[in-house]
Amino acid sequence: MILTDVLGSDVVDNSGQRLGEVSDVRFAVDASPGQLLSKARMVGIVVSPRTASSFLGYERRGITQPWPVAQLLRWRHRGSFLVLWEDIAVIGPREVVLRPGFTAYESTLAF
Amino acid sequence: MSKAKRIHPLKIRPAPRPAGLVLDAQLHLLDRQMLDVDGVPVSTVDDVELSGPEPDERIPEGAEAPVISALLTGPVLGTRIFGGRPPSSRLIRIPWSVVAGVDTVVKLGVRSDSLDASWVERWLRHHVIPRIPGGRHDPH
Amino acid sequence: MSKSSRSLAVVLALLAVIAGLVSGCSPRPSADTLEGPAKEVSSAVRAASLAVDLRMTDSTTASAASTAADDMLGEVEAATDKIHGFDAPTQEERTLRNDVLASFSAISRALLHARDVLTASSGEPAASSDGQARLATVQAELRTATDQLDSLMTKAGIQ
Amino acid sequence: MKRLLGVALGILTAIGGFVDIGDLVTNAVVGSRFGLSLAWVVVIGVLGICLFANMSGRVAAVSGRATFEVIRERMGPRAGLANLGASFLINLMTVTAEIGGIALALQLASGVSYMLWVPFALLAVWLVIWRVKFSIMENVTGLVGLSLVVFAVALFLLKPDWGALAGQAFTPSVSGEESVGAYWYYAIALFGAAMTPYEVFFFSSGAVEEGWKVKDLVQSRINVLMGFPLGGFLSIAIAACAAVVLLPAGISVTTLSEVVLPVAQAGGQLALAVLILGIVAATFGAALETTLSSGYTLAQFFGWPWGKFRRPAAASRFHVAMMVVLLAGVAVLATGVDPILVTEYSVVFSAIALPLTYLPILIVANDPQYMGKHVNGRAVNVAGLVYLVIILVASLAAIPLMIATGAGA
Numbered sequence: 001m002i003l004t005d006v007l008g009s010d011v012v013d014n015s016g017q018r019l020g021e022v023s024d025v026r027f028a029v030d031a032s033p034g035q036l037l038s039k040a041r042m043v044g045i046v047v048s049p050r051t052a053s054s055f056l057g058y059e060r061r062g063i064t065q066p067w068p069v070a071q072l073l074r075w076r077h078r079g080s081f082l083v084l085w086e087d088i089a090v091i092g093p094r095e096v097v098l099r100p101g102f103t104a105y106e107s108t109l110a111f
Numbered sequence: 112m113s114k115a116k117r118i119h120p121l122k123i124r125p126a127p128r129p130a131g132l133v134l135d136a137q138l139h140l141l142d143r144q145m146l147d148v149d150g151v152p153v154s155t156v157d158d159v160e161l162s163g164p165e166p167d168e169r170i171p172e173g174a175e176a177p178v179i180s181a182l183l184t185g186p187v188l189g190t191r192i193f194g195g196r197p198p199s200s201r202l203i204r205i206p207w208s209v210v211a212g213v214d215t216v217v218k219l220g221v222r223s224d225s226l227d228a229s230w231v232e233r234w235l236r237h238h239v240i241p242r243i244p245g246g247r248h249d250p251h
Numbered sequence: 252m253s254k255s256s257r258s259l260a261v262v263l264a265l266l267a268v269i270a271g272l273v274s275g276c277s278p279r280p281s282a283d284t285l286e287g288p289a290k291e292v293s294s295a296v297r298a299a300s301l302a303v304d305l306r307m308t309d310s311t312t313a314s315a316a317s318t319a320a321d322d323m324l325g326e327v328e329a330a331t332d333k334i335h336g337f338d339a340p341t342q343e344e345r346t347l348r349n350d351v352l353a354s355f356s357a358i359s360r361a362l363l364h365a366r367d368v369l370t371a372s373s374g375e376p377a378a379s380s381d382g383q384a385r386l387a388t389v390q391a392e393l394r395t396a397t398d399q400l401d402s403l404m405t406k407a408g409i410q
Numbered sequence: 411m412k413r414l415l416g417v418a419l420g421i422l423t424a425i426g427g428f429v430d431i432g433d434l435v436t437n438a439v440v441g442s443r444f445g446l447s448l449a450w451v452v453v454i455g456v457l458g459i460c461l462f463a464n465m466s467g468r469v470a471a472v473s474g475r476a477t478f479e480v481i482r483e484r485m486g487p488r489a490g491l492a493n494l495g496a497s498f499l500i501n502l503m504t505v506t507a508e509i510g511g512i513a514l515a516l517q518l519a520s521g522v523s524y525m526l527w528v529p530f531a532l533l534a535v536w537l538v539i540w541r542v543k544f545s546i547m548e549n550v551t552g553l554v555g556l557s558l559v560v561f562a563v564a565l566f567l568l569k570p571d572w573g574a575l576a577g578q579a580f581t582p583s584v585s586g587e588e589s590v591g592a593y594w595y596y597a598i599a600l601f602g603a604a605m606t607p608y609e610v611f612f613f614s615s616g617a618v619e620e621g622w623k624v625k626d627l628v629q630s631r632i633n634v635l636m637g638f639p640l641g642g643f644l645s646i647a648i649a650a651c652a653a654v655v656l657l658p659a660g661i662s663v664t665t666l667s668e669v670v671l672p673v674a675q676a677g678g679q680l681a682l683a684v685l686i687l688g689i690v691a692a693t694f695g696a697a698l699e700t701t702l703s704s705g706y707t708l709a710q711f712f713g714w715p716w717g718k719f720r721r722p723a724a725a726s727r728f729h730v731a732m733m734v735v736l737l738a739g740v741a742v743l744a745t746g747v748d749p750i751l752v753t754e755y756s757v758v759f760s761a762i763a764l765p766l767t768y769l770p771i772l773i774v775a776n777d778p779q780y781m782g783k784h785v786n787g788r789a790v791n792v793a794g795l796v797y798l799v800i801i802l803v804a805s806l807a808a809i810p811l812m813i814a815t816g817a818g819a
Contacts, residue, residue: 001166001185003136003159005192014675020115024138027179029213032133037210040179042161043129046242049115066791066798069769081123092167099172104118105126107168109133141794142483142490144475144713150725155482155713184713192488215473215780232714235726243540246729247720250543262809287819291664294677298661301675311674314521317668326664334735370521 002005005093011047013098014089022096023080045088045096046107048080061109082107134213141196143181143203144216147223153205154228156217158191160204161231182217192218203227258341280337280348288330289351289404295323296329296358296397299365303390306369307383313373320366327362331355337391347407354403358396417632423552426636429644430696431511432504432603432757433752434689435644440596441652442662443594446578449599450647455604456642458797462605462768463613464792465775465786467630473780478710480780481770492611494711496763497708501608501704503756504506506739508700509535510749511693514666519686522747532740535697539732544619551695564676570654573807578653579646591815592614598808599754599818602761604642605801608703610767615706619717624784651676665750672724705732751779754817762808764801779795 003025011019024046029038064070087102119227122223136138136159160181187205190196205228211220223229240246278284304317305311334352339345368385440448466477478497482490513527539549584593622630652663655672663669666689675683702718705728709716715725722729743749772794775786786794
């Protein structure tokens with residue numbers, strides 16, 4: 001599977017209700033070390049209710065400058081959330097289906 | 112396109128923080144410059160290839176999370192911009208196993224010349240530059 | 252961004268349409284339509300005059316001055332071509348157009364002479380009486396042609 | 411002492427490097443038609459280029475990332491490619507204009523048609539790019555280009571009515587002969603001439619070429635903050651010379667041979683010779699910078715190895731791309747198009763495309779992942795936003811004004 005196949009796919013819950021679009025895919029590099037860098041394991045997907053174009057990730061990081069560009073982009077991505085791999089039932093280029101009773105996590109990064 | 116259902120902000124829970132480096136693919140990987148072990152630019156990350164799952168197939172509960180198998184470059188950039196998808200054989204892969212670090216650039220642990228990604232560069236170096244005098248010397 | 256590139260395409264298409272409209276119907280000679288070309292020519296002939304003046308006081312080189320005269324000749328040719336394309340259905344309009352064209356061609360001739368004299372002035376010191384005399388002749392010719400154009404412009408109502 | 415010398419050299423090259431064919435022509439045209447009533451635009455443009463170059467230089471020095479890498483990373487491939495297309499086209503136009511400028515200046519010196527000088531100019535530019543070290547290239551053209559100071563000297567020798575000049579500059583108004591539309595069209599052209607995007611590509615990539623580190627930032631700041639305003643002062647001197655000699659004589663500039671008339675009148679053949687030398691050096695330097703810039707933008711977008719610090723064999727695509735650009739520029743000139751016309755359009759298109767390069771740099775200069783603790787301060791951000799608005803307005807107004815005024819005719 002290729003990453004950009006997933007980016008921009010619609011995200012729906014198990015009843016088919018649309019929740020937004022995949023705006024990013026999160027990975028963690030934390031397994032036992034490989035040759036140079038450990039494996040990058042998929043943590044989950046970032047879902048944005050409005051737009052898939054992540055652009056700058058302002059909504060996930062504490063950056064507030066330059067005003068008002070930062071504020072504008074944050075506002076475009078308000079309400080975006082993270083869904084973990086365990087809660088994903090199907091991934092495809094058109095649609096990502098979540099499992100029943102999925103949990104929405106904050107999409108912020110630890111910067 | 113139907114309007115998306117809003118998740119009530121109160122229902123959004125603080126995320127578990129994985130111990131290691133966290134990478135958001137679009138934010139930290141895509142379109143980043145790749146440098147080889149000597150700091151020579153190799154290419155840009157035009158796309159990322161994952162191991163599994165098969166598209167549109169139901170993922171069994173408790174399945175192992177997919178991992179990044181390779182960074183892709185080459186013709187895949189064209190399809191990212193103009194749509195469509197290159198045949199798998201035309202993808203130029205840089206296996207994740209040679210990636211040494213991810214910062215504002217992606218550092219590779221091997222030499223550029225050992226990678227398929229730099230074949231055009233090598234072709235011009237061997238077939239065009241030598242025909243022009245002075246191409247192999249340092250500038251004065 | 253794709254939105255803005257689309258709007259760029261719209262703007263370019265509009266530009267093309269406007270260009271088509273403008274070139275489709277050729278203008279008729281009037282104070283308005285003649286103003287542009289006449290001013291270009293008036294500026295060109297004055298620039299050449301200045302170059303000749305500078306050459307007479309040995310302030311400029313033969314190369315620079317003759318280049319200026321040559322460039323100005325090009326300007327006048329371009330303006331002449333523009334006016335040749337004008338439609339002139341009425342007798343009055345035809346007279347006006349021909350007057351302007353006659354004035355332009357007088358200026359062209361003067362510029363041509365000026366260029367030749369300036370080019371030839373490279374070998375000799377500009378202060379030599381021969382050279383000065385030749386330069387003075389072409390300067391007079393340029394001035395006469397300028398005055399003609401000026402009075403024509405006043406007559407046609409071009410400020 | 412050596413450090414002081416470095417600073418002096420940097421300032422001098424910044425002055426010489428600021429003025430190119432676009433500044434020369436646009437300022438002379440404006441001076442001959444509007445007097446000094448557009449001098450305020452040069453001031454705004456110079457402050458803007460100081461801000462912009464300073465910001466992109468800082469990004470390059472701190473993160474090691476040059477402008478176009480940043481543009482692609484932040485805007486994605488699609489918007490990045492649109493941006494590359496626009497920037498590349500303008501670069502190509504500017505390369506064409508500068509090579510034409512070298513040839514026109516050589517025609518003034520020799521009387522031989524500029525068309526015959528074009529191949530010579532092409533060969534010289536290519537040889538320098540292929541064989542000469544970055545720092546030598548930059549310093550030599552910058553220092554020789556400094557002889558354009560003859561415009562300022564000429565202005566003094568002309569003994570103008572200083573009060574009247576100051577009056578034009580400080581209480582700007584549109585003279586009766588010219589339309590308001592043309593006034594604002596040339597305001598945008600002057601702004602574009604001062605804030606040409608290639609200057610920023612070149613400045614930030616040059617910072618990488620010369621391996622700047624954070625400690626070099628002070629020197630870069632001095633170079634920019636001293637050199638560019640002095641370059642702007644030269645621009646105003648060009649306009650003033652035209653305003654003093656050509657405007658009253660009823661001459662509006664359309665060719666390079668008219669640009670030099672005031673200097674010849676003031677200083678005679680000696681001043682003229684110095685001026686032609688300065689024009690050749692300035693346009694030659696700018697031809698090098700724009701050719702390199704088109705290589706930089708392509709290589710940085712696609713992630714190729716680039717830089718003059720690499721042998722051509724070690725950055726083969728970069729060097730081949732530059733050869734193609736030079737040949738394309740000469741092919742355009744071979745059609746017989748007037749290089750001055752190309753110049754006049756290139757500065758306006760520069761203004762139109764400016765937001766595309768300015769915004770990503772403004773954003774990244776605020777990003778701690780790239781910049782660490784060297785993110786923009788509050789004052790820089792306020793200035794940055796003011797300029798964002800100015801740049802956007804100029805960019806949006808340019809095309810309607812171009813149509814309405816028939817490109818300032």
